[in-house]
Amino acid sequence: MAKASATIVAIANQKGGVGKSTTAINLGAGLAFQDEKVLLVDLDPQGNSSSGVGIDRALIDLSTYEVLVGDAAIEDAIEPTSVTGLHVLPATIGLAGAEIELVSLMNRERRLAHALTEAVGEYDFVLVDCPPSLGLLTINGLTAATEVLIPIQCEYYALEGVSQLVSNIQLVRQNVNPQLDIEGVVLTMFDGRTTLSADVVAQVRQHFGDTTYRTIIPRTVRLSEAPSYGEPIEAFDPMSRGAIAYRELAREFRRRHGRS
Ligand SMILES: Nc1ncnc2c1ncn2[C@@H]1O[C@H](COP(=O)(O)OP(=O)(O)O)[C@@H](O)[C@H]1O
Numbered sequence: 001m002a003k004a005s006a007t008i009v010a011i012a013n014q015k016g017g018v019g020k021s022t023t024a025i026n027l028g029a030g031l032a033f034q035d036e037k038v039l040l041v042d043l044d045p046q047g048n049s050s051s052g053v054g055i056d057r058a059l060i061d062l063s064t065y066e067v068l069v070g071d072a073a074i075e076d077a078i079e080p081t082s083v084t085g086l087h088v089l090p091a092t093i094g095l096a097g098a099e100i101e102l103v104s105l106m107n108r109e110r111r112l113a114h115a116l117t118e119a120v121g122e123y124d125f126v127l128v129d130c131p132p133s134l135g136l137l138t139i140n141g142l143t144a145a146t147e148v149l150i151p152i153q154c155e156y157y158a159l160e161g162v163s164q165l166v167s168n169i170q171l172v173r174q175n176v177n178p179q180l181d182i183e184g185v186v187l188t189m190f191d192g193r194t195t196l197s198a199d200v201v202a203q204v205r206q207h208f209g210d211t212t213y214r215t216i217i218p219r220t221v222r223l224s225e226a227p228s229y230g231e232p233i234e235a236f237d238p239m240s241r242g243a244i245a246y247r248e249l250a251r252e253f254r255r256r257h258g259r260s
């Protein structure tokens with residue numbers, strides 16, 4: 001019997017610094033620690049999710065860029081990480097050029113979707129860490145995915161720009177990927193000392209209802225330190241509040257996907 005293929009989730013928000021990469025790394029690792037096979041696709045030229053799982057970007061030979069432009073097979077570019085069950089398709093700054101180079105290529109929106117068909121049989125979940133823009137790279141992520149996970153930072157203007165993301169998701173659904181749905185919204189960098197954070201939670205819950213994850217990710221220094229050690233929080237400091245939150249997020253994610 002052919003193996004079922006992975007559920008592909010794009011982690012997207014065109015705002016930078018809202019917790020996309022942190023969520024991609026730590027949800028990915030959390031799922032792997034809970035026995036799921038996970039591929040993390042780094043679709044951001046900044047390469048934060050690659051370095052965050054311990055990949056030395058200077059040593060990357062084949063990356064998301066080569067896979068998208070057709071110079072490499074995806075299985076040749078995927079690397080293992082220090083977490084059993086978590087693999088990564090790493091990115092380097094060279095991926096920045098793809099935003100322009102892809103324009104003239106055939107099926108420019110479907111390059112990632114096409115490449116992933118060769119790999120999905122090996123995984124339960126593929127998490128695609130999108131760049132902070134709504135350009136062709138993000139469109140490739142949204143076209144490859146069946147679900148979008150939107151991290152929203154608990155800060156002023158949290159919802160600003162989200163409606164633009166939602167209309168882009170609708171455009172992709174109408175034009176290239178009718179299956180695409182918003183799977184969830186994750187509130188990140190919650191600061192319990194401020195009424196602002198609580199206000200944002202209420203606003204987002206009002207806007208997105210049950211699509212919003214019950215698990216809220218707190219703002220903690222340990223979460224911001226872990227990437228410089230190339231470790232997901234679960235490995236870096238498993239007793240920390242950030243580790244507890246991402247473990248719980250992975251559980252909630254698995255429940256929503258009928259996995260427990
Ligand atoms: N919950 C958190 N607590 C503290 N710092 C965080 C948290 N989430 C992310 N950060 C830090 O905030 C910055 C932006 O997060 P990142 O995940 O890279 O956002 P994005 O991928 O959306 O640009 C990074 O320096 C990251 O380490």
Ligand SMILES: [Mg+2]
Nearest residue numbers: 020021044048
């Ligand atoms: Mg990022």
